[in-house]
Amino acid sequence: SQELEQSPQSLIVQEGKNLTINCTSSKTLYGLYWYKQKYGEGLIFLMMLQKGGEEKSHEKITAKLDEKKQQSSLHITASQPSHAGIYLCGADLSSSNTGKLIFGQGTTLQVKP
Amino acid sequence: GAVVSQHPSWVICKSGTSVKIECRSLDFQATTMFWYRQFPKQSLMLMATSNEGSKATYEQGVEKDKFLINHASLTLSTLTVTSAHPEDSSFYICSASSLGGGGYEQYFGPGTRLTVT
Numbered sequence: 001s002q003e004l005e006q007s008p009q010s011l012i013v014q015e016g017k018n019l020t021i022n023c024t025s026s027k028t029l030y031g032l033y034w035y036k037q038k039y040g041e042g043l044i045f046l047m048m049l050q051k052g053g054e055e056k057s058h059e060k061i062t063a064k065l066d067e068k069k070q071q072s073s074l075h076i077t078a079s080q081p082s083h084a085g086i087y088l089c090g091a092d093l094s095s096s097n098t099g100k101l102i103f104g105q106g107t108t109l110q111v112k113p
Numbered sequence: 114g115a116v117v118s119q120h121p122s123w124v125i126c127k128s129g130t131s132v133k134i135e136c137r138s139l140d141f142q143a144t145t146m147f148w149y150r151q152f153p154k155q156s157l158m159l160m161a162t163s164n165e166g167s168k169a170t171y172e173q174g175v176e177k178d179k180f181l182i183n184h185a186s187l188t189l190s191t192l193t194v195t196s197a198h199p200e201d202s203s204f205y206i207c208s209a210s211s212l213g214g215g216g217y218e219q220y221f222g223p224g225t226r227l228t229v230t
Contacts, residue, residue, distance in 0.1 A: 031217065033218075033219055035221070039154075040204065040224070040226065041223060041224060042119075042206060042221050042222055042223035042224045043157075043206065043208075043221035045218060045219070045220055045221070048217075048218055048219075088156065088157070090157075090219070098162070099145055099147065099162075099210045099217055099219060100147060100159055100162060101147070101157075101159065101208075101219060102159070103156040103157045103158075104156060105155075105156050106155075106156050
């Protein structure tokens with residue numbers, strides 16, 4: 001079983017709609033990273049969360065880490081076609097902050113104009 | 114954010130040959146870099162941790178004699194796929210850590226697509 005579960009696996013939304021992607025672990029997330037990837041390309045860093053209850057926003061994307069540090073969500077407001085891609089959450093499961101990341105399966109987002 | 118480059122971006126090689134992939138941190142020093150592998154429509158799988166000036170640490174199931182990692186400087190790590198076989202065909206991505214205002218941030222290279230014929 002996956003140490004990091006992402007849901008949903010895929011998502012199709014109408015332009016302008018809001019959406020949320022979740023990332024859940026049974027272990028403590030000492031560092032939680034959100035990335036966006038276009039198929040066959042590298043990963044674009046979106047946000048990093050470390051503290052329980054932390055929330056960060058950049059443009060129309062907001063990421064949160066719950067108080068227990070076992071679940072994170074990525075919320076996109078008023079989605080646009082440019083938001084389409086694969087969203088990956090990566091987590092450092094080591095308290096010593098090794099930087100080694102375990103990744104979720106990814107969520108493929110399509111935004112219909 | 115910090116920039117990580119990879120070279121080449123794609124390579125085709127014949128079975129039995131070796132291929133070297135470079136990962137460079139362009140505007141910061143990285144004592145630690147990581148190598149990942151990604152199969153089509155799947156997530157990233159960590160292969161090894163590359164430490165500057167010391168031996169790499171490999172994840173379980175990754176053959177260290179097949180995937181040679183060298184981290185000769187604070188800005189360069191190389192992955193050499195030795196005696197490549199078609200099953201080694203994959204997308205290889207490296208990452209490097211940079212200490213930002215909120216802690217360590219992981220930046221990824223653009224990836225290298227390897228096709229072994």
